[in-house]
Amino acid sequence: MPGQERISSPAGQRVPGAPRTSFWAMQAEFYHRLKVQRSIVVMVLAVAAYLQYYLVNVPIADLSQTTKFSPATVKAAEQVVSFKNPETDAGSFELGFDQPAESQKQRMVVDAYFDQASLSDETVHKLASLGVHAPPDAAAISYLTAAVANGSCTTAVQVQTSGISGQARAAEFSQSELAPSDRHRLLEVRMKGLDSTVTLSSQGTFDAISSASSCKVTLRVGNWQQITGGFVPVVVKVPAGSGYRLRWEAADIQPSGWNTGGPALPLLAFGRGHRQSFRVEEIGVYAAQAAERNRAHDGLVAQSEHKDAPLTVDSLMIGTDHLQFGVSGKGRVLENGSAIVTVNFLETINKYPLIAALFGAANLGLLNWAKSRFFPQPRTTPAEVVPFPKEDGMKNGVEDEVGPEDKAARG
């Protein structure tokens, strides 16, 4: 505007002595520029389009909005579940199996297998005090429990973990094969960024006559083997990343008529309080063969909303051909890299005619506004009134038929 050019210098500084223009007037002048208005139109349309896309694809904010984790299943020999930053008590993650004392529960004997682990110094010294010299080096370890005839022997397993600073922490559970029968349950464990200390303790009844233990435990470390009557706890140190397996077998079911369709059993308890639940930041159910880097795009993932509000894993149960667990808490869920969404908001709006009409009108108004900014109508100027030329006939005798408008036009 020529007027403004006189007021401000090119650098925007006020020229001394120039007439002062109010701030609001300058703002109004700025926003009346067509380019500015078009930019605003583009921005408003973009925001509106994003908002409408979001309303159609609203990610779930609470895991109760999806059935994917009520419960989630992990297929044996196909999938693995990873619990990122698991916690049972403040700053720790513990799990274990102890023989249930309730009368309805099936008595189970558990064996443990370690890919690469070592006996703790305490266990080596305890065995040495009994005249047995166990190898202290890392090797494949197995701990097998059996009960002598008419006796009863149970093994308790307690897993304590300690984090390695600077490493991402996760507990992975899977089943590399189907259990051979309903009498068996299998679980494979791999702790990432967490060293495990596994305590195995077998005890049982005593023979009524001889008082001897009913347990027969076979401990193997590499090629070394020792048989014990139980009652000597064995502590195994498992480095992070090394796998181990637990194999349960029902102690007192007859060996005929087993089937393979047994229910999932809550064999594990978590934390010092032997609870059925623990907390995690993220859960992922992936294909067992999926490479680490591809997992995020190929599986079911639940992420907690905040680190200080983790998800709760509940009732991790072990079946013959699957693991299952429930998850609750606030967070989002991704399946094969795409967010699982909640109800379609716009679809819901369309169920209410009045709201739908208002929404449609708002959209139409927005589009009209955009159209007016990009394709403005030419301004209409008042039309010049041109009097009709008078014909000769009118001058003679038809003058009376001239309407009042013509009279007015003539003045």
Place this chain on the structure above:
Amino acid sequence: MGSIGIDQVTFSPAEIRPARGERAHYMFHSISDFKNVEVNFVRVANDHGQIIAARIGKKLAGSIAKNEAKNGDWDGKSDGGGKDAEVYPPELQQWLKSPTGQHLVQVRAWYGAKDGDWATALSEEFVTVE
């Protein structure tokens, strides 16, 4: 070792000399109500390369309520391996009757009658009788 029914089992000191009148002390805590509790003193040893375990004594502790703790003393004496230890080889009989060795405590608790369901727990510590 903790258990679903009984936990916090302790057995100390690490070494006792019964000849001097020293006694071992045990303690345990109950997570449930039990009608019968038995405390077993278990000896473990190496018998020709095999670690064996056998009960050499026991005490009845009656009933226990949830969250209750009980304790007691053991004089370190063996009952010789039960009523009929003659079924064992002579060396083992000798071992069972011997006053020395490494021991731990097993607490066994029954919900109802003694032939019913039970829970057990072991002490982590060994007590060596000299």
